[in-house]
Amino acid sequence: MPQMRGRLLVLEGIDGAGKTTQADILETRLRREGVRVLRAREPGGTRIGERVRALLLDARRVEMDARTELFLYMASRAQLVSEVLAPALARGRVVLLDRYYYSTAAYQGAAGGVGIDEALALAERIAGFPRADRVILLDLDPRTGMARVNRPMDRMEKKGIAYLARVRAGFLRIARREPRRFAVVPADRPPETVAGDVYRRVRNVL
């Protein structure tokens, strides 16, 4: 991995937590301050990664094994790291990611049964992905998240909410392991209020 001079900022949280909303607000605010920000989406963000993304979205939560999911996310991410993230960080850019390998550790690792430690070891030690300088964990009850993304509760199998509850608990466990890297931000408040907390927790690592 080349010498990192930039900063890697990550927004994490369950479906509907407000990651994309907060990434938009934060990007606008940083740009207004003259910070050169690079936004990337996960999975995807490269030609190869977009093909992997299509595969993941096709089969998501149907018959795909959690380990298959894990490796596909890691594959898409490996390509993003080598084509986009590492070069941008080496150029001193601030990179803003909407999800990163912490999502894999929470979804496939904690909720899918692969294991948090195993998923993190794969990302950090085996793949050698750059660690985030700050991870904002937008913490939200899964029912609130589901309601926000317009997937009505009565159409959700009970398993859906239980799965997301395990994802949420997984994220909180990951955050507790590295309290200096993570900031847990309660996301059940108005977007501008959440954005204020997000900004404060990002500003001190720039």
Ligand SMILES: Nc1ncnc2c1ncn2[C@@H]1O[C@H](COP(=O)(O)OP(=O)(O)OP(=O)(O)O)[C@@H](O)[C@H]1O
């Ligand atoms: N703080 C908030 N309070 C109420 N609604 C919100 C808040 N933040 C975002 N929303 C709304 O909730 C929905 C989901 O938000 P958003 O797309 O930002 O979440 P996300 O975490 O990116 O979700 P996904 O994981 O599905 O990509 C959107 O309709 C958005 O306008």
Ligand SMILES: [Mg+2]
């Ligand atoms: Mg989103």
